[in-house]
Amino acid sequence: MATEAHLHQMRFRNTLTFLSNGFGIGVWSIEIAPVRLIVGISEAVLGLALFGFAAAALLGMRVGARMSDRWPINRVCGVLGLAFAVALFLPCLARDIGTLVITLILLGATNGALDVAMNTRGSLIENRYDRPIMSSFHAAWSIGGAAGAALAGVLTGFGFGPVIVLSIAALFVAVSLAASSGAYQPPAPLANECSSSCGKRRQLDPRLAGLCLLAFCALFTEGAIADWSSIYLQGVLESGFAIGFFAFSAGMSVGRLGGDRAVTRYGRLRVGSLGALIAGLAMAYVLWAPSLGTACICFLLTGQGMSNVVPMTFSMAGQVTAKTSQGIAMAATFGYTGFLLGPAFIGGLTHFLTLPLALMVLVITIGVIALTSQFVFPPKEADYQSARK
Structure with missing residues (x-):
């Protein structure tokens, strides 16, 4: 059995993994x-x-799931973390479209694989804690992303080019992710401790489909807000149009810290249904009555209401399948697909509708989250223990 000291150690190391990965992606976004x-x-x-x-x-998400099934999860996170750090540096060496595409493929693959591995480790640690801790990992990712973007913005503002900026980021990520691998391995996944009949039942658990839908809608909404909130506010406000995504990110970070x-x-x-209800009402209001004040408050509430949907979804997905990594990989794949399709879908709708009307789709997707939560998340009295039985 894992001792309390080992559990705290594992939690700290996995938090550092999320923080470092978010930091790297934040730097790259700039x-x-x-x-x-x-x-x-x-x-x-x-x-x-x-x-x-x-x-x-x-594709990397599927590879990460298989690696997490086959080898000790700490080693997988360490190897994939170092691979991600190397891949993070490579785009600065590109001098033509061909080499840029190759480096971006490597960066995307290592990031996707690491995403599944660190969420798998998070789910295993959460099972041993016997209480929810997944939101704290995702809060670390959000904080790391903001820190990375801020550092890259400052360095770029002082005239440093991508070679220097990405070198610093890759070195930090490599050191911190290597340190986060650790020697102590968590005991066998709880799913493997069940009987074979339990494993078969979990493989067929219909909640996994609902969880994949939740992940898709949540990240569809996040992706669309990230790309279109500033453009929408730029069209309706004279100044302060950047406040939308900033407020959304702040609400997301605060919500996850207390998630x-x-x-x-x-x-x-x-948390899932009520949070989505608040987020949907806030999103609808800022589309109906946009102003600097409503943008700040409503996007903050939207981010806070949506903040814990993905962590809870990944946590549950790892519990309702026979293999933790496979459930998380499925939810992550659907979620990331939604994150990619969200901005493109809203952009396509603007050819037929005004942008405010197109963004009303996000009110619908948030409503789907509120409704689906009723079927996939257990009530409080049966919440944590029964989710794994």
């Missing part, structure tokens, strides 16, 4: 523009190159 200028390609061509990143990430306590106190069902 360095995309300078890399594009160095390579000398248009925004349209860059969009096609980034499609390679997304496609490779989806585990909320789930423990109120249960997944209430």
Whole structure:
């Protein structure tokens, strides 16, 4: 059995993994523009190159799941973490579209594989804690992403190019992710401790389909807000149009920091359904009556209401399947697909509708989250223990 000291150690190491991965992606989100200028390609061509990143990430998630099943999870996180750090540096060496696409495929694949591995380890640790802790890992990712973007913005503002910025980021990520691998391995996954009949039942658990739908709708909404909130506010406000995504990100981070306590106190069902209800009403209101004040408050509430949907979904997906990594990989794949399709779908609708009307689709997807939560999340009195039985 895992001792309390070992569990705290594992939690700290996995938190560091999430923080480092978020930091790397945050840096890369800022360095995309300078890399594009160095390579000398248009925004349209860059969009096609980034499609390679997304496609490779989806494939990497399946690879990460298989690695997590086959080898000790700490070693998998360590190896994939170092691979991600190397891949994070490579785009700064690209000088033509061909090499850029290759480096983006490597970055996407390692990021997708690491995403599944660290969420799998998080689910295994959460099972041993016997209480929700998954939201704290995702909060670390959000904080790391903000820190990475801030550092890259400052360094770029001082005139440092992608080679210097990505070198610093890759070195930090490599050291921290290597340190987060650890020597102590968690005991065998709880799913493997069940009887074979339990494993078969979990493989067929219909809740997994609902959890995949939740992941898709949640990340569909997040992706669309990330790409379209500033454009929407730019069209209706004279200034302060960047406040939308900033407020959304702040609400997401704050919500995740307190997410585990909320789930423990109120249960997944209430946190998921009530949070989605608040987010949907806030999103609808900012589309109906946009102003600087409503944008700040409503996007903050939207982020806070949506903040724990993905962590809870990944946690449950790892519990209702015979293999933790396979359930998380399925939910992550559906979620990441939604994250990619969300911005494109809203953009396509703008050819037929105004942007505010197109963004009303997000109110619908948030409503689907609130409704689906009623069927996939157990009530508080049966929340944590029964989810694994």
